Amino acid sequence: MTGPLEGLIVADFTRVLAGPYCTMLLGDLGATVVKVESPTGDETREWMPPSRDHEATYYLSIGRNKRAVTLDFADSADLTVARDLAARADVVIENFKPGGLARYRLDYDAVRVGNPRVVYASITGFGPGSDLPGYDVLAQALSGLMSITGSSESGPMKAGVAIVDVVTGLHAAVGILAALHHRDATGEGQRLEVNLLSSAMSALANQSGAFALAGVVPQRLGNDHPSIYPYGPFPTAQGQVVIACGNDAQFARLCAALGIEPDPRFAAARERTLHRDALRPLLEAALAGRPASEWYGVLSSAGVPCAPILDVGEAFGWADRLGLEPVVHAGTDGERMPGVRHPVTFSATPAAYPLAPPAPDADRAWLDALLARAHPFDANPSA
Incomplete structure (x- = not known):
């Protein structure tokens, strides 16, 4: 060895x-x-x-x-x-x-x-x-x-x-x-x-930390994140695309790419999380115009973190193309x-x-x- x-x-x-x-x-x-x-x-x-x-x-x-x-x-x-x-x-x-x-x-x-x-x-x-x-x-x-x-x-x-x-x-x-x-x-x-x-x-x-630090018991949110939005899969005209906006600049680029007008309710990360029920239909309506395969290219080019959802076999191919x-x-x-x-x-x-x-x-x-x-x-x- x-x-x-x-x-x-x-x-x-x-x-x-x-x-x-x-x-x-x-x-x-x-x-x-x-x-x-x-x-x-x-x-x-x-x-x-x-x-x-x-x-x-x-x-x-x-x-x-x-x-x-x-x-x-x-x-x-x-x-x-x-x-x-x-x-x-x-x-x-x-x-x-x-x-x-x-x-x-x-x-x-x-x-x-x-x-x-x-x-x-x-x-x-x-x-x-x-x-x-x-x-x-x-x-x-x-x-x-x-x-x-x-x-x-x-x-x-x-x-x-x-x-x-x-x-x-x-x-x-x-x-x-x-x-x-x-x-x-x-x-x-x-x-x-x-x-x-x-x-x-x-x-x-962060989930166990929420309880240890603040006494908050986390709940199931499906594919949503408790503290960040948008952060997860979204439906498109065909298939789903995962979008991960961890900061305000990324979200602004997402809105520009999707043609969504600025809204003070969504300007800051905390506000987006609190108003996710209002933001979600706007995102889904815009994403419905193209399939996931196209949105990946558009959003990536705009500097928005996103990814297709792959099966395990496809993941191996993706990693191989990345030279891993x-x-x-x-x-x-x-x-x-x-x-x-x-x-x-x-x-x-x-x-x-x-x-x-x-x-x-x-x-x-x-x-x-x-x-x-x-x-x-x-x-x-x-x-």
Whole structure:
């Protein structure tokens, strides 16, 4: 592996999405990730359709740049391997039920005895005091995210992807990198805890901030924004176009492009939001004169932020035309697996994709060889 995290060993005791997404990001950046699975395997290997060559795309989408080993903690030999890996790792990340690894002496208190420099990350659904299973849809429900998603007619709706899992994985990665920086400065490892509920409430940003700061409980507004207007999709003669006017100058350009006369009710952002019911029919009447495909060109040329509404396949084409190269291929020439590019571009240490998603227990011999090698700190435990 190459990259900014080259040389770091990550013992990955996670499954499903939040943890595996986090460890894939770390693997993209050069960390050596060892994914430990039980004999029944990560359940996402069976979550299909869709599939590619009889493998679930769910698992494949977050499985690259990892080594896979199958370990049965009920087997003493396998448990010894797991403990040896944790003792050797720079990072241990797990998403067992709170306290679930203590019975195997793989919890933080046990691991740090032999590995005081370890950064140990625990991902739970709702913190160490809750036994509620850590499923994304439960976090979307309990965090308020579902309550503000959808319209008054639709009722509460979940997001179209397990967004809380993804955000939690990102938060875990940030926390791990911060803890590694602290370790580099002090030599001290530490434990960090991340949970779906806290991650979701942080990610609600201005919406959760409305309650924390002003006691305002946000409501569902469909595709409208609570504080900005116009900001969302609008019907045209054919299809919809998304318009996003975040300031007065952009709105003035929109009015000029649509032929709407200035009105003091709409001059300032706050006033536009308060008078959106009066502004909406004016915008819709003007937009009804052309299809969305034409309005995108007209409004973009006028300096109005706007976009067509694409499906996921069309989004890949759009990103490709922008030169973002959204598809990468992981693995060697004989087993190259397409996937989505790592989202961060580095000028000196770019992400790399040397390993395709592994089959179950594909790397047991590799792990045995790694653990057989002398640890760089064995000669100087205080290093």
